[in-house]
Each structure stands twice: as structure tokens, then as C-alpha cells.
Amino acid sequence: MRVHAQRAGALLGGLMFPAWSMADWTLNMTPGVTGTSNEIFSLHMIILWICVAIGVVVFGVMFWSIFAHRKSQGHKPANFHENTLVEILWTIIPFVILVVMAIPATATLVDMYDTTESDVDIKVTGYQWKWQYEYINEDFGYFSNLSTPREQINNRQAKGENYLLEVDNPLIIPVGKKVRFLLTANDVIHSWWVPDFGVKKDAIPGFINETWTRVDKPGTYRGQCTELCGKDHGFMPVVVKAVPEEEYNTWVAEQKVAAQKERELTQKDWTMAELMERGEKAYQTACAACHQADGSGAPPAFPALKGSPIATEDMAAHIDIVVNGKSGTAMQAFGGQLSEVDLAAVITYERNAWGNNTGEMVTPKEIFDYKNQQ
């Protein structure tokens, strides 16, 4: 009984006062772990101290006047209202300070823009609301979704240490190598930011932006999407794991094998039960954010699938909208995002879940043929 009371108390405390259990009063920018982020940090500190110095002088004079030149103290007002020399000086001095400031800023900027001679190239694609990482020279890629449970977000469970900053599949990069990122987006503009790297760049649909980093310290680094991208903008974190080079090479080899296996699954003969099981998982990661876990959607932007004509009537139309999306709406083309197996599984699941008991199924092979015909 007491144990239960304690647990309930701890849970309640965690729910009510996460602030106190995770007290953190960070005041300043992180210096980060890369050359770029360190240079940015020092620029930030220089300009901050310049501002503080100007502030001390200007507010100093002002507060002196406030204390010493009050009418209630019987101070008689002077009558001066211009002084050409002073006015010229306080135009020129700030200008000189700015020129001095612009020099290191320019040098840092030139360095940040130099994306040449990279060792690893990774294509980063923003989706509503997840990131896709493709290792373009290694022929594999994957999605990175928020892994914080809904229960924590809705305050039904105590929040974990990395609340909202944790994903299922982090981006893996080798330490000590120049990694170039090619950024784009599938739907709206997103922005990919890792504060510890000093890297932030917009991911724009239809265009490719470039940026780079070189991380020397192994570790896990966390950031977030920083361009408003719709409903779940606050729920698409960036997590990057920097690992030693050997570990990175082993991991890449494993991923290539796994990608190959995944492609072979298309040729396997799938049963209804297998597709339903896989479909439920794929639905949760790819579809549930909009259409909801119970298929009820959030009309009018995100229609319900439960009992909808698309998911219960013509199968070809259903395959078409999932594979090709619907232009002019938030419905994305999943043909390029999901494997044939996942596409088949999701469609089969949608046609048989939540009372949509059509009893129909589509196999990965059929999806494969459908895509080839297009």
C-alpha cells in the first residue's frame, strides 16, 4: 500500500513539477563540439560584451542624470541642444566598432559555406513530421521518428530524461570526418538544427541546400526542427550519434545487408495475418499522426479512414492515393517513402482494421508491379 502511495506520489510529482525534478537554468549558448560552433560561440560572446560595454556607458550616463538632475532635487535645466563634434563622434565610433566586428564574422561565414571535399554525403529530407536520412553513396536510408510515447506528451506518464528529444533511428556519423548534408523537403519548409554543431539549414521542397560539419568528440547530440511546419512542428527532433570510424564502418555494412534483405522481402509470399501485423506497425509510424491510430482522422484536413469509401471500395484508387498522394492536400506520396512490403501491409491493414472488414489484401509483388507500370 505504502509502495503504491509512494509510486503514485512520484508519478504525480513527475507530472506536476517536471521543472523541479529536472532543474536547469542554462543562460548561455553552448560552445558546441565543432570548429564552427566554437567560432560562432566566440563571435556571440564578443558581440555580447560589446553590447554590454555600450550599455554600461549609455545607461550609466542616463542613470546619472536620473539621480543627479532631478527637478525635485532643485536641479536647474541647462539649455544646450546640439554639439556637432559630439554628434559626429557618436556616429563614427559605432561605425568603427561594427567594421571591427564584421571582419571575424565574415571569416566564419566563408568557412561555414565551404562544403567542398567531404568524406561522407548524407541527404536529409524533411517530412511532416519526421526526418529521412539517405547515405547516398552507400545505397541505404531510413526515417527518424519521435520516440517519446504519446502518454508522456499527454501527461499520463512521467516524462523521460530526453522528453521530445529522442528518436527511434538516430543519424549515425563518423567522428573526425567532414560530413556534407544535402537538405531538401517533401512537403513544407523544415529546418534541420543541431546546436552543438552550429549547423542550421532550411530544408526546402524542390530545392537542395548544402551544409557540413566535422565532429571530433563521439557522443549523442540533439536538436529540433526550427521552421514552423504544421501541427507536429514541435515533435520532430534531430538526434545525431557521432561514433568512431570503425564502428561507423561496421554499422554501414550492417545497414547495407539489412536494406538488401528488405528488398528481397518483396518476393516472399505474404499471408493476411503477416501483412496485418506489419501493417499496424507501419500505420503507426507513417499514417497515425494525421489519420489517428483509430482511423478517425481530424477532418477536414485529415479525413477519417474508418468506413471511408477509399479504404472500403475500389482497391485501385486506394493504392493510387497511398502511392502517389493527392496533390493540393496534405496527403503525401508514400511510394517513395515506404518499401513495397510496407505499402502492401498498410493498405491491407487499412482495408481490414477498425471495422473496415473488406477481407481484401494486396501483396508486395502486386505493389511492385503497380509501381513499374507507372
Add this chain to the structure above:
Amino acid sequence: MSAVADTHAQDHHHGPAKGFSRWLLTTNHKDIGTMYLIFSFAMFLLGGTMAMVIRAELFQPGLQIVQPEFFNQMTTMHGLIMVFGAVMPAFVGLANWMIPLMIGAPDMALPRMNNWSFWLLPCAFLILVSTLFMEGGAPNFGWTFYAPLSTTYGPPSTTFFIFAVHIMGISSIMGAINVIATILNLRAPGMTLMKMPLFVWTWLITAFLLIAVMPVLAGVVTMMLMDINFGTSFFDASGGGDPVLFQHVFWFFGHPEVYIMILPAFGAVSHIIPAFSRKPLFGYASMVYAVGAIALLSFVVWAHHMFTVGIPIAGQLFFMYATMLIAVPTGVKVFNWVATMFRGALSFEAPMLFAVAFVILFTIGGFSGLMLAIAPADFQYHDTYFVVAHFHYVLVPGAIFGIFASAYFWLPKWTGHMYDETLAKTHFWLSFIGMNLAFFPMHFLGLAGMPRRIPDYALQFADFNMVSSVGAFMFGATQLLFLFIVVKCIRGGKEAAAKPWDGAEGLEWTVASPAPYHTFVTPPEVK
């Protein structure tokens, strides 16, 4: 016989009409000014209520009060209402009341257009606010409404939002034309341009900015309208367009817009500080040139809002240098205000308190603006709470404190009564503390890595968010006190003299308090 007819004609022209038609049909600059001010305060409370919803949701991590869909509608509507509904109309209201009084004109130059430009505003905001009750909800893409989030992915109400923006734009342009026509044509004999009060100067320059950029805003929303409803692809790469084009066009409007919201406050503060320092404004000519320089530079810095979109390095450098340059004229203005106070005989009635807080806090907002101008550092600041802190520091203690300072300064002239000084000082101190408590911690949140426009956040941001929310509630509640003070002042209070402030200068103090319905029917002589 003819004497009777004359009296009748004079009655007709000299007193306000009775009832609602006085307000609906009025062409009197004082009535229209009053309506603008009341409208803007109503919008300030509405936009403020939305800010309270935002801060209540952000009081703790997790989703408690609203869902992300509605949170995004709140941030969007809060921004739109505060910018277009509260700050801009408040300055137009002050312009209507004070410009004719300051330049010795009988009214605005285009009185009927004046009436129309006011009455368009409630219509525009009725449309905008009604989107909250439409299927799919209100605009949810931020007050900057970046495409394609606002076009392909926008809610069905976006078209209504576009229509509302068009109407507001027409209203602003007509208001600006009226201000320019009044200032250039109706000045009292002897008032040369370089003898004009600074509030008139800053409004003249603001009006030119409005005429230059409101059509650009109208253009960009029209392009959205075409993309949404008529199948064009201005902002859609799959049809040959470019989402970044939207941002270039929007910020070409947007950056001068931020000066539209601050320049008239510069002008008002340049009257209030000398009045309560009992000493002439330091550097009148350099003040005028500085405002002109700021206005010109504001047209060539727009891409500093877009340092992370991937513009080429040459563009990046140009916009960084141009932006840093704005610090020079802005610095000149701050130095001038401080030099005006230096060796004066200072007293601290409510207008002066707000004006001094304006100088200090606006300068802090200017400092963070200078930091944001450093392009490499902006990669870390961009779209974080540091930016939210920055623009609230220039808008709340900048624009809004400027408006409060003006209101207390001129309330005796408007109502004929002195406001309650004790209550006004209470209003100041509660606003000052609440505002700093709300917005200063946002600098820390941004530097620690909290993005803006998120309904929920990681645990390390919890403490400062709680502090910020407490400050915001305090600031918000305090504004009801302002309403009380103004109503009390209108209903009664100590009789105000024609010139209630011993250090004040200008033609507006030569007419009785309250200012008669018609003033300067014969123009005064300015030496």
C-alpha cells in the same frame, strides 16, 4: 432672419452629431482618432488573450490546455492581431488626433477618406477573427505565413485571411496618403519642414514606408490566392515556382513594416523626454536624418530574416553589413535622448516613466538585434526564442510603451481631465516588471536551444518557461488597469490646464483642454 439661419448653420458645423451616426458618419479627425484608439485597444486585449492561451499552454511541458492545431492558430492570430490590429491602428489614431493639432491644421486633408479608412478596419478584423469559427480553423501558419505551409497545406479559411489582409492594406494606404497630404499641405504659415515636431516628421516618413510596402504585401497575398484557387505555382517548385520567393517578397514588406511600428513611437518619445527634462531635444536635425536613414536602410536588409534559407555567400555578406549599419542611426537617436536628459530638470510622471523605460528596453532589443545581424551567429539564434525575445523587446516596451507614454501625455488634452497619477504609476511598474519577467528569460531559452512556435518543449526549458508565463499573466492582467484609468479619466478628474506639463512645447498646448471639436479654424502663426 438671416441671423437665425447663420446660427443654425454654425450649430450644424460646430457640434458633433448625436447618437451612433456621429461615429459612423464622422469626418472629424478627433472622433476618428478616438475610434482608432478604442479599436486598437480592443484588439490589444483580444490579441493579449491569445497570448495568455499560449503562455498557459507553455507554463509546463506536456500538452495541457490546447492541442497543437489550436496552439498554432493562437500564435498566428496573436501576431496578426497585434501587428495589424493593435499597434498600427494605435499610431494612426495618435496621428489623427495629434498631427492637425501639432501643425495648426483644422482637420486632416481628406476627411471623408479618413472615415472610410477607419471603418474598413473593423470589417477586416471581423473577417479575420471569424476564421476561428470556420471548419478547419483559423490560419495556423504563423503571422509570417510562409508558403507552401500557407498555400498547399493551409486551412480552407486562408482565402478569408487573404481578403482581410487586402482590406487592412487598403485602409493603411489610405491612412498614409491622408497623413502625407495633411502634413505637406496644411501646415500653419511659418512651419517649415525643419520646424515640424518630430512626431509629425516620423509619421511623414512612416507614411511613405506604408505606401511603399503595403502594395507588396497585397502582391504576395494575391500570389498566394492564385496558387490556392487558380492553379498557379508562384511558390510551388513542382510547377516551376520557388517557396523562397515568398519569403523574399514577404520580408521586402516585412522589414519596413517593423519600422512602421516603431518610428511614430520614436517621434512621440522625442516630445515626452524634453517635456519632462525641461530642456530642448538634443540634436533635432540629426534625429530627422537618423529616421530618414533608418527608413532608407530598411529597404535593403530584408534577407537578414532568411540567413538560413541558403542564399549565396555574397548576398549573405551584403545583408549582414547593411543590417549592422542600421545600428548607427539607431544609436544616434538613443544618444540624443540620453543627451536630452543629461543636465535637465527631470521629473517622472507616467509619460516620462514609460518614455525612459522605452529608451532602456528598446535599446536592449536593439542590442539583441545587432547580435542577430551577425550572420554566422544567426545560424544559432534563428527561429529560436532568442528571436521571440528580441522582437518582443522592440515591440512591447518599444511600440506599446511608446503608445502608453503618448496616451498619458495627451490624455489631459483629449479629455480635459488629469488621469490618476498613482494608478498610472502602478500601471507602469506592474507592466515594467511583468514585461521583463515575461520576455527576458526568453533570451536564455533561445540560447539554450528552444525553437519558437512549439506547443511543448524538452524538460531543460521548463523553469524559464514557467517564469515567463508568470510574467506574461502579470503583464496581461495589468492592462485592464489601463482601461480603468482611461475610463476614469474620461468620466472626471482634476481639470486639466491648456498646457498641463510645464516643460511641454508645441501648438497642441495652445488650444484649450479638452481640445474643442474644431480647432485652428484660422491657422496660427509659427515664428
